Amino acid sequence: MKAFTYSRASSPAEAAAEAAATPNAKFIAGGTNLLDLMKLQIETPAHLIDVNGLGLDSIEPTPEGGLRIGALVRNTDLAADARVRRDYALLSRALLAGASGQLRNKATTAGNLLQRTRCVYFYDPRQPCNKRAPGSGCAAMGGVARQLGLVGVSESCIATHPSDMAVAMMALDAVVETIGADGISRRIALQDFYRLPGETPQIEHDLRPGELIQAVILPPPLGGAQIYRKVRDRASYAFALVTVAAVIQPDGSGRLAAGGIAPRPWRVEAADAALPQGGAEVSAALLDGARPRPDNAFKQPLLARTITAALAQAREMQGKEMMS
Amino acid sequence: MIGGDEFDISRRAVLLGGGALAGAGPVRAATRKETDMQDSPTMMEVSFSVNGEARRLRLDTRTSLLDALREHLQLTGSKKGCDHGQCGACTVLVQGRRINSCLSLAVMHEGDEITTIEGLGQPGELHPMQAAFLHHDGFQCGYCTPGQICSAVAVLAELQAGIPSHVSPSLTEAPTLSEAELRERMSGNICRCGAYSNIMEAMREIAGEPA
Ligand SMILES: Cc1cc2nc3c(=O)[nH]c(=O)nc-3n(C[C@H](O)[C@H](O)[C@H](O)COP(=O)(O)OP(=O)(O)OC[C@H]3O[C@@H](n4cnc5c(N)ncnc54)[C@H](O)[C@@H]3O)c2cc1C
Numbered sequence: 059m060k061a062f063t064y065s066r067a068s069s070p071a072e073a074a075a076e077a078a079a080t081p082n083a084k085f086i087a088g089g090t091n092l093l094d095l096m097k098l099q100i101e102t103p104a105h106l107i108d109v110n111g112l113g114l115d116s117i118e119p120t121p122e123g124g125l126r127i128g129a130l131v132r133n134t135d136l137a138a139d140a141r142v143r144r145d146y147a148l149l150s151r152a153l154l155a156g157a158s159g160q161l162r163n164k165a166t167t168a169g170n171l172l173q174r175t176r177c178v179y180f181y182d183p184r185q186p187c188n189k190r191a192p193g194s195g196c197a198a199m200g201g202v203a204r205q206l207g208l209v210g211v212s213e214s215c216i217a218t219h220p221s222d223m224a225v226a227m228m229a230l231d232a233v234v235e236t237i238g239a240d241g242i243s244r245r246i247a248l249q250d251f252y253r254l255p256g257e258t259p260q261i262e263h264d265l266r267p268g269e270l271i272q273a274v275i276l277p278p279p280l281g282g283a284q285i286y287r288k289v290r291d292r293a294s295y296a297f298a299l300v301t302v303a304a305v306i307q308p309d310g311s312g313r314l315a316a317g318g319i320a321p322r323p324w325r326v327e328a329a330d331a332a333l334p335q336g337g338a339e340v341s342a343a344l345l346d347g348a349r350p351r352p353d354n355a356f357k358q359p360l361l362a363r364t365i366t367a368a369l370a371q372a373r374e375m376q377g378k379e380m381m382s
Numbered sequence: 383m384i385g386g387d388e389f390d391i392s393r394r395a396v397l398l399g400g401g402a403l404a405g406a407g408p409v410r411a412a413t414r415k416e417t418d419m420q421d422s423p424t425m426m427e428v429s430f431s432v433n434g435e436a437r438r439l440r441l442d443t444r445t446s447l448l449d450a451l452r453e454h455l456q457l458t459g460s461k462k463g464c465d466h467g468q469c470g471a472c473t474v475l476v477q478g479r480r481i482n483s484c485l486s487l488a489v490m491h492e493g494d495e496i497t498t499i500e501g502l503g504q505p506g507e508l509h510p511m512q513a514a515f516l517h518h519d520g521f522q523c524g525y526c527t528p529g530q531i532c533s534a535v536a537v538l539a540e541l542q543a544g545i546p547s548h549v550s551p552s553l554t555e556a557p558t559l560s561e562a563e564l565r566e567r568m569s570g571n572i573c574r575c576g577a578y579s580n581i582m583e584a585m586r587e588i589a590g591e592p593a
Pocket residue numbers: 084085086087088089090091092093094109129155156157158161164165166167168169170171172173220221222223269270271272295296297298466467468
């Protein structure tokens with residue numbers, strides 16, 4: 059690990075100003091992704107700004123009837139919050155499907171959104187990787203791409219975003235609230251937050267230098283059957299191959315986001331519109347323009363089946379509700 | 383190493399990072415101007431309590447909580463399996479919650495209360511979970527065991543606190559004690575020797591479920 063200086067920020071505005079004014083500075087929250095990458099010298103910040111003491115760790119109701127989740131709320135606490143369990147069950151389910159109990163106790167809302175890809179070549183400094191070393195090439199192109207993406211990807215990079223939580227938040231139309239180095243807050247819809255790789259896979263999101271995430275805002279509860287399904291190589295403690303987060307209303311309409319297939323949680327209007335028609339149609343809309351590799355093409359039928367299973371689960375939940 | 387007054391000033395500024403001194407001026411004084419400075423360590427003081435005892439250390443900022451415990455406080459019960467959050471051998475309790483001490487910086491634990499396997503119990507006065515691991519042969523080589531035991535103690539507390547898991551059938555009702563729940567919640571602790579079924583027996587005994 060490269061040496062770094064360390065400070066504790068005392069307010070969100072000061073943290074943002076300090077980060078913008080200090081060369082090669084980074085915020086540290088739970089540290090579960092950043093320290094992992096620093097040990098491998100994939101991240102080499104010269105200065106760390108600890109944001110744990112900023113008081114951004116509460117979940118408050120919004121005037122609109124939604125929830126404002128502080129950036130530092132731990133994944134365990136968000137998943138266990140009674141309001142989230144009742145009104146945003148797919149978010150609890152997504153969080154609980156991620157990482158381990160120990161990691162969720164540390165991992166934060168903002169850190170989870172900003173965690174970097176688990177592409178094995180990104181993690182191996184001996185391999186060319188445009189995301190880690192822009193312009194060096196992409197080892198995944200001729201290599202093992204089983205875990206990697208097929209839609210929204212580019213010639214430069216086919217990595218996926220690994221978060222479970224973010225997939226549920228995408229289905230919920232969450233909004234990221236930030237504060238900039240100028241002390242001014244702004245709101246970015248999660249739909250617009252992540253950049254696609256194009257020719258610059260090292261640029262992953264819309265944040266400006268020094269900009270701090272303060273909260274994630276959930277719109278008022280949607281009701282419906284709320285589902286998160288994660289398909290992975292082990293029953294627990296493994297990153298996703300394919301995931302589906304969905305909110306399905308009794309009339310069959312709804313909204314759906316998929317993980318494991320793209321550089322960001324993947325949501326497509328036409329796929330939402332196809333929900334009443336079934337898994338194959340929704341999957342086809344999500345995968346429009348897909349560029350599968352030989353060893354990740356299996357994700358196409360897997361996604362269709364996972365959506366079909368999610369829709370069946372929704373019908374079953376709604377059937378039970380009508381009986382009781 | 384950065385020596386002399388300059389270092390002392392910058393260290394104070396960083397330590398006092400909050401309050402009146404915070405902001406661009408003093409904090410920036412602590413910042414390295416050259417990236418090649420990143421080869422020499424920055425030292426910092428941190429105080430926390432370990433197993434009920436107040437400790438004060440002066441550490442390289444890079445020191446993980448795990449290395450602080452093992453290398454600086456000689457508490458070698460917590461183990462380093464992977465150093466990347468993947469195995470759980472380094473699990474300790476911080477403010478009563480289990481975390482991977484390898485993925486946390488020691489300097490981030492100012493004022494925290496940390497419990498390691500040594501603090502749970504000692505020979506002659508074992509924690510019930512330690513005794514149950516012995517009784518049920520919940521280990522072979524023992525390398526993963528301190529992490530398993532710290533995790534197991536925390537898992538039962540998490541169940542008591544009503545925290546749901548991936549396998550909880552309902553999110554609106556409190557989770558119930560079951561083997562599926564225990565297995566899922568222990569998935570962050572890997573055992574190379576495969577002592578899982580005996581670990582489960584030990585946990586079930588302590589949880590009060592007939593084994
Ligand atoms: C073994 C292992 C298995 C895992 N399995 C899963 C899994 O199955 N599913 C899953 O979703 N995740 C998984 N994870 C990843 C885990 O969820 C992330 O590491 C965690 O959510 C990151 O949160 P953090 O608070 O620790 O972030 P940090 O490591 O502290 O930070 C991550 C990034 O976010 C930036 N940042 C942090 N806070 C802010 C802020 N407020 N504003 C702006 N920038 C900020 C940091 O500068 C850094 O770049 C796994 C991790 C490990 C180690």
